[in-house]
Amino acid sequence: MAKLPPGPRSMLLTTIRVARTPTEALLRYRERYGDPFFLPMGNGPIVATAQPALIKEMFANRDATLYGSFGFESTRALVGDHTVLMMNGAEHKRERKLLTPPFHGDRMRAYGEVMIEATRAAFAGLGVGEELNALERTTRLSLEAIVRAVFGYSERAEITAAQDAVRATLRAAKPFLLFSPKTQVAPFGLGPWATFQKHSRALDELLYEQIKRTRADNEGREDILALLVRARYEDGGGMSDGNIRDELRTLLTAGHETTAVSLAWTLYALHRHPELLARARAEVDALDEDAGPQELARLPFVGAVIDETLRRYPIVDVVFRKLLRPTTFAGYELPAGVTLCPAIVLVHRDPSIYPDPLRFDPERFMGKKPRPHEYLPFGGGNRRCIGAAFSLYESRIAIATLLRDFEFELLDGELPAVRKNIVLAPKGGVRLRLRARR
């Protein structure tokens, strides 16, 4: 049996092509080599597939000794060692059990009002006729939403201090520092690594202070930090301070850039299609003036617009599972160390699943639930995104609130998707102009 499926030979060229034009490169390689196909990448050999049946088989396999985390190694400096992102096997499973509850059901719905307030705060102070960068605003929005959900803050000064600490750390976390540990040096205490460490330490101080305060007084609090401090593993033990620190850093970073980008794409897609914008607005306008977050989050067409945005403009284009031991996959005998890659963006563009796949058409999702292995914005299996429900709830509320409060006009034409850290974002961030307040 062949060890690896066919694919390009040059590691350098493949790595450059996939980094520069990720979607086009994947489309071209699959067309040339078939599916699954092999990619000799700089950070290790990859076997990619866009076949739903193969992806289903992968995600259904819960054998903890088979798949490990990959690609997140580069984010170790940012999030630490003791986070779900880095864990494998039984440890990963045990950690997810503790981390998942705050992001579902009534716990999640309790953040609804905060999501409306965060939307209004991020878009406050705009004058009619003023231009804005949608991605900058939605980044403020989603960062405020996650900061408030995590710490339970309501004071503006506290919210701003935490937002600033996260933002400064992320800004200093240059991709070359994260991807190449050799650059993690600070000669004479200077340079980009020293700057990153300075901001990272300041963020840690804030996090450890909050953990200390929460351990001292956790009465009646329902925010994520309070829930993590109270949470217990099956053996009755709790999370250490260092462990909570790493998980908080994970949630604060993974929990806002992704949602911010998806909101910017949604605003872009809606304003490219005036008839869809009018339909979404009519749905919002039909609500009572005092409609709360639950009602906003239940609007079917607004929901379908967000679902279609995540299909047409996937924020995360690929996910990875590194083989911890050799296995047979699609008739190939793959050695340990190879990384399997469900290519989300290719599945979402498959015309046999989504006819005319480049057309933005929320009708695809009206009253219909896609099959899980044909719709993968949040990955799948035992590493599926923990914040998926939270992010969808926030997106529905934020878009409905913006439609209720403002009328914008789009200043950009066709925008390509460009790599921004691990996500694919609209180039330049979507420029809008405020046309009217409502």
Ligand code: HEM
């Ligand atoms: C539109 C918004 C978002 C998108 C598109 C997204 C996408 C993803 C994807 C594709 C993965 C990898 C899944 C896999 O490997 O199968 C992931 C993992 C993860 N996401 Fe999200 N995410 C979003 C928002 C959030 C939010 C709001 C949070 C938390 C507040 C969050 C926390 C996480 C965590 C902790 C993981 C790691 C799970 C694990 O390794 O077990 N994400 N996300």
